[in-house]
Amino acid sequence: GDSVTQMEGPVTLSEEAFLTINCTYTATGYPSLFWYVQYPGEGLQLLLKATKADDKGSNKGFEATYRKETTSFHLEKGSVQVSDSAVYFCALYTGANSKLTFGKGITLSVRP
Amino acid sequence: KAGVTQTPRYLIKTRGQQVTLSCSPISGHRSVSWYQQTPGQGLQFLFEYFSETQRNKGNFPGRFSGRQFSNSRSEMNVSTLELGDSALYLCASSVDRAYGYTFGSGTRLTVV
Numbered sequence: 001g002d003s004v005t006q007m008e009g010p011v012t013l014s015e016e017a018f019l020t021i022n023c024t025y026t027a028t029g030y031p032s033l034f035w036y037v038q039y040p041g042e043g044l045q046l047l048l049k050a051t052k053a054d055d056k057g058s059n060k061g062f063e064a065t066y067r068k069e070t071t072s073f074h075l076e077k078g079s080v081q082v083s084d085s086a087v088y089f090c091a092l093y094t095g096a097n098s099k100l101t102f103g104k105g106i107t108l109s110v111r112p
Numbered sequence: 113k114a115g116v117t118q119t120p121r122y123l124i125k126t127r128g129q130q131v132t133l134s135c136s137p138i139s140g141h142r143s144v145s146w147y148q149q150t151p152g153q154g155l156q157f158l159f160e161y162f163s164e165t166q167r168n169k170g171n172f173p174g175r176f177s178g179r180q181f182s183n184s185r186s187e188m189n190v191s192t193l194e195l196g197d198s199a200l201y202l203c204a205s206s207v208d209r210a211y212g213y214t215f216g217s218g219t220r221l222t223v224v
Binding site for chain 2: 045097
């Protein structure tokens with residue numbers, strides 16, 4: 001079945017540091033890939049998406065590229081801010097399973 | 113544009129009781145999905161409705177049920193509550209699932 005693997009957390013960075021959060025997936029067919037972010041006490045917000053191989057999703061300085069050959073969708077940001085502190089979830093959607101499959105999530109803390 | 117609205121935000125129930133949670137999707141979104149989020153199991157898919165029909169169901173016991181109305185609003189019901197049902201229940205709506213879902217803020221259910 002479909003699955004998403006995220007790197008283990010938590011991650012703590014200083015403000016303006018470079019961020020990479022790894023995400024790999026296993027899926028039947030050609031999934032759409034997503035990064036969602038969850039702030040304390042809130043639901044999930046769609047951060048960015050990519051619907052086909054080599055697509056690059058980007059939003060608020062975050063980027064991720066759909067790599068079919070390595071089945072990866074790593075999240076990057078060049079300079080993190082304290083306000084980026086949150087839990088980040090990688091997810092995929094396939095028509096075959098007709099649902100979102102999430103990774104376990106990773107907590108990012110950014111210190112001033 | 114109004115987002116996905118979930119009510120109530122917080123709920124405390126006693127073991128053995130039943131509970132109904134409500135979700136109003138974004139106007140024009142006919143697909144509504146429900147997810148359970150717990151620290152131990154992460155985000156798990158409950159079910160999806162489209163045009164009042166259940167299109168997909170996750171691996172949850174029959175105590176968990178849902179429905180969708182003609183205006184796309186959805187409810188989920190949990191009967192005979194157990195302590196393990198304590199979780200954040202998230203509703204998400206979509207106009208095209210391959211391009212992503214919009215989540216509500218969730219209902220935090222505590223079973224005592």
